[in-house]
Amino acid sequence: MNPIVYALLFSLVAGLAVAEKSEYCLTEIVNSAERMESHGYPTETHQVVTEDGYVLTLFRLPYSHKLNNQNEKRTPVLLQHGLFSNSDCWLSSGPDNSLAYLLADAGYDVWLGNARGNIYSRENNLISLNSHKFWHFDWHEIGTIDIPAMIDYILEATGHSKLHYAGHSQGTTVYLVLLSERPEYSEKIKSGHLLAPCAFFEHGTSFVFKALGPLVGTPGGIWNQLLVDTELIPHNNLVNRVVDNSCHYASAICDNAFIMFANGGYVNANASSMKVLIETHPAGSSSNQGIHYLQLWESKEFRQYDWGTKKNNEIYGQDLPPDYDLSLITAPTHSYSSNNDALCGPKDVDTMVKNFVHLKEDYRVPVQSFNHLDFIIARNMKELVNDPIIKRINSYEGR
16 A cells, blocks of 8 residues: 555554544534635525434525525535535535536525534434434435425425435435335436435445455444444544645645545646645444445445344345345436546446436436545536536426
């Protein structure tokens, strides 16, 4: 492994070791609402309580101050972040490039979701944050509980019967989980847009798969048992400071901090966007989310969490966890993928497309170097991804 990566991982471990000490834990940050307000946009902060007690924060950009369209009918759009991320990812490249601002300027009512466990959704009315029970979830629960709760809340608040959805990375996984497990929600999706879609991982080239897959990707192993139901890579000021300073002094170190997402360098990345992203990333998640992804790499299937034969039979009534049936998804859905994605690469997108029988469009970014994180921080993402998304959403609005 690259020695720079070793250094970064050591810094991360050191940061995690002191994560419980108050002087290194989350302090005052610029949150999503404040970021939007700093650019002149109106904002609202909403809280949604799930059926199992998690309090999710939604940030709303209801209209554009550039359009003064607050009295006009505006269709809602829900944007959902990826693993280790939060709503700030949709804002990190500023008003001229980030999808949230561009959608607002195109006349939409934009809602930014935050999944349970990240820095904006760390409360549960029934369970303490310090309990392992708080972290007993993965992206299956985010897909089947959090996302429908957000959708229902937004539709009730706006008086609409449908919304548009866009997700990045894990934000695409939870969309696929929701609509395959609760297919009735396809009726509430006007259009879906999957950026760096993640469902199958057989051909994943990231070092993370080879380094961690054999250790935790199979149930029953010691590492799997030690890591389950814990917080994975929490937001930590020390870690963020190390990476931030490293990016400032050496772009090579900054690139390697995100090496798991790409097969090569970050030739498309906007350094300023990456610096903004690092301020609130990593944002925290359950270890089960990462374990579940590694299980998919091991099994080469898109299926529910594998608890081992005995517990699988108790939960699912069968030895192996059931697969997610993508053929049940009928919402008009567009896929946006890239060639240089080390997590969800072209061959695995091919597998998803083959199983997603009602997929409306399979769009491949026409730049070979475009990678997994470029959908959020690339200099050219507006032209290559965000403008096409808005054009497609507009088509559903008859524009």
